[in-house]
Amino acid sequence: MRNIFFLCCFIIFSAAYSQNTMSVSSPNGDLTLKVLINDGTAFYSVAYKGGIVLEDSPLGLITNAGDFTTNMNFVSSTTAKVEETYHQTKIKQSKVNYNANTLNCVFSNAKQQKIAVLFQVSDNNIAFRYELPAWGDTKVCVVSEEKTGFKFPSSTTTFLSPMMRPMTGFARTAPSYESGYEADAPLSKTTSSEGYVFPGLFNLANKAWILLSETGVSSLYTASHLSGYKNGIYTVEYPNPKQNNGFGSSGAQISLPGVTPWRTITVGETLKPIVETTIPFDVVKPLYKPSQEYKMGRGSWSWIVWQDNSMNYEDQVKYIDLAAAMKFEYILIDAWWDDRIGYDKMKELIKYAKSKNVEVFLWYNSNGTVNDAFQTPLNKMNTAIARKNEMKWLKEAGVKGLKVDFFGGDKQETMKLYEDILSDANDYGLMIVFHGATLPRGWEKMYPNFVGSEAVVASEMLIFSQDVREKEAYFASLHPFIRNAVGSMEFGGVLLNKFLNKGNTKGQERLTTDAFQLATSVLFQNPVQMFGLTPNNLTDVPAFELDFLRKVPTTWDETVFIDGYPGKYSVVARRQEQKWYVAGVNAEKTAKVLKLKLPMLAGQTITMYNDKADKETYTTNLKVSKNGELSITIQPNGGVVITN
Known part of the structure; x- marks a missing residue:
């Protein structure tokens, strides 16, 4: 109102x-x-x-x-x-x-x-x-x-x-x-x-x-x-x-x-x-009313670690089961699903997901004429007739949202494509995430079914680039002050494999700690978060980390800056109802000792997720002083989360 x-x-x-x-x-x-x-x-x-x-x-x-x-x-x-x-x-x-x-x-x-x-x-x-x-x-x-x-x-x-x-x-x-x-x-x-x-x-x-x-x-x-x-x-x-x-x-x-x-x-x-x-x-206004109440939440996502080869019925069942075990609301099924699973089998998969209380997002290529992106489904989102026919099927099949990729431009005609996709999707009760896309500019308020954009060096580049892996903490320390300060940021993070591939034994080594990854679930704000967990994480990750992710919100009533300097470290507090989450990451090469001022937690007993000097993540209970001050140490490439 x-x-x-x-x-x-x-x-x-x-x-x-x-x-x-x-x-x-x-x-x-x-x-x-x-x-x-x-x-x-x-x-x-x-x-x-x-x-x-x-x-x-x-x-x-x-x-x-x-x-x-x-x-x-x-x-x-x-x-x-x-x-x-x-x-x-x-x-x-x-x-x-x-x-x-x-x-x-x-x-x-x-x-x-x-x-x-x-x-x-x-x-x-x-x-x-x-x-x-x-x-x-x-x-x-x-x-x-x-x-x-x-x-x-x-x-x-x-x-x-x-x-x-x-x-x-x-x-x-x-x-x-x-x-x-x-x-x-x-x-x-x-x-x-x-x-x-x-x-x-x-x-x-x-x-x-x-x-x-x-x-x-x-x-x-x-x-x-x-x-x-x-x-x-x-x-x-x-x-x-x-x-x-x-x-x-x-x-x-x-x-x-x-x-x-x-x-x-x-x-x-x-x-x-x-x-x-x-x-x-x-300074912006809603451009249309929501056709229904849209539900925010977390999801699993096979493509980010298991990549294209996971686009088959059996692997998607594993990720649905992962989402169910983690009490996540969604699964994102990425590129090639139309070819490698098919529309008929996808209906069966959606039905199976619903039986596990998991809803489905599907990936689409936005492209038809403006670049060489070839992944399918292709030529389904770029024209009104094709788009509405596809969205009619999506609604009938029970899909709840789409991730639309590969826009690559800021011209007015591309802005019109964004808006047309959002407006048509609202008619069919579909939420929209944009990937390979521009910065969202007030869209959370303007478009009721818009639930995030990438527009950042996101988690996929951790898979593909050693340089990005080495700079993961550096970029994370910047985002609360720049990209994520003005709009939702669909990063697709929280990667708990030690190696960012299906084997998880060698290859693309993750250089940040588990506590760092947990911290980004709070530090990066987006109302629908697709996390990079893999099925093996249910048995090879400490139970307290999984329990944290089962409960972490994706929507917030309040956000408060606590401490930081862009490119060095950042600490931000977010509140949902009466529960606070304070998250921090350290991009510097040495441990960061901080005296945090947390008046919202003064005198309370809190749970802290942090790293030891050897980078092992642990959890402990502490009491915040009556004046709200708490001293902590964040390890290099490490993180911390504090909850009440």
Whole structure:
């Protein structure tokens, strides 16, 4: 339920301002945004607690109907307040109170065409978008370029992931948001010609942290990313025209009046506002109602460790039995099921799973025309007729969700494909996970049956790459501050085999501890989690670890930053009802001794899962001091989980 109030609305004409400057502050006064015109260009700047965190940064769009980057003038501005309370079960916090002050600035260009920029400023967040009216008889336009910029102080360091070059990688499916991060890189080193994916994290000489992203991308616009660092700024950049094999516009075709997606800026003196932000969801609305109540939960998944050879009836029965033994709600049956099991036998398999109280997700290839991905089912999700025919069968067979893979692009037509799949799936009562996909941008709230996206160097790369195995803890320490801070992240983790293959005796050795793996089940937030357990883990993994995974939730009522530094270590607390889970990982080469402040557990007896110096995982009971402090040690490549 939402309650929205717009208060204190009034209009101020720019003629009253000799310097052509407007400003708006957050409700608590810590965050201030200023807008000005300088030599015909609109700029904005941001101050936090009196210090400049974004210097004068340009605003503007270029469309085929008019240029809104030069010869700009103030026309008017409007201020207001927004107060909203909403509930959302699929993000890091189930109840959110959003309060913001708004500033809506109207500008005109040399042709006297108007454009507005709406800013919403809450205590640690800024969201803004462009609002385009109809210009006379002009009712449509194409936005070809955006000049929105972000100018940081020169001492800033960055935590960015490069945008992948289009039509590269496996079966020419890139970009799929699966590049790594470089931590604390100076601005001068971030000059990638392809730019950088959202979100991007910035450290302003340890005086402030800023997280940049975007939200509210639907079929009505293209997704965007950050440019490389050029001429002292980053700008919003639209997709490389070579995506989707060069087909389709890289700009956005919109009807008028129309709006762009929101650009978001989260600012904090510490990393706490970054980890806890809900701004990607605060400014978007649901686009349709759920056709039914969707059930979140955990699942088993044969492909991640046993790979393609497991796509047979007998192995899937073993994984259904694994899910049942672990009290998991789901099994994900991956690529090639249509060919190697078949539709008729799949109905039998679904019936068997239901007899064990396990529901089924099935994998699909999204592709039909844009890359060379060949795994089947193919040509089932890319057109409306094929998709609806397939979804009719899926509903009749009792399937509960789909994992749709291999999108590889951010153009508007691909955003439309995402939305069409989600909307049609809702009609048939199907949840959707996207893989080989873009960043979800507010989709948990916009689409009721959306339950996660990959958009990260995920667990499959632990199987395929020694480099990723060596960096597993490093990446895990980054995600709560960057990728997972703005959207659900379907990582597909918790791998308890010592070797990441079916034999589990040699080969791809796992370099992190069991406690690390348990910690990621909490540290990585996604409402439906497919875990990488294998049937042999029922007998070769300590019983207390399995008992933990039988109970760990996938949905949360509250998320709290505890401690950490991206690329080094991270500790996050999450609550479901009255039960807290505190999870941490250590990416450094030596043991990390931490004194945690856990006021939510003050005076309570807790259970801790941790590692000994020899990396053996153990569990013990401890009492937290009355002041809520608890000293712990996390081993290198290790983890810790604390529950009450």
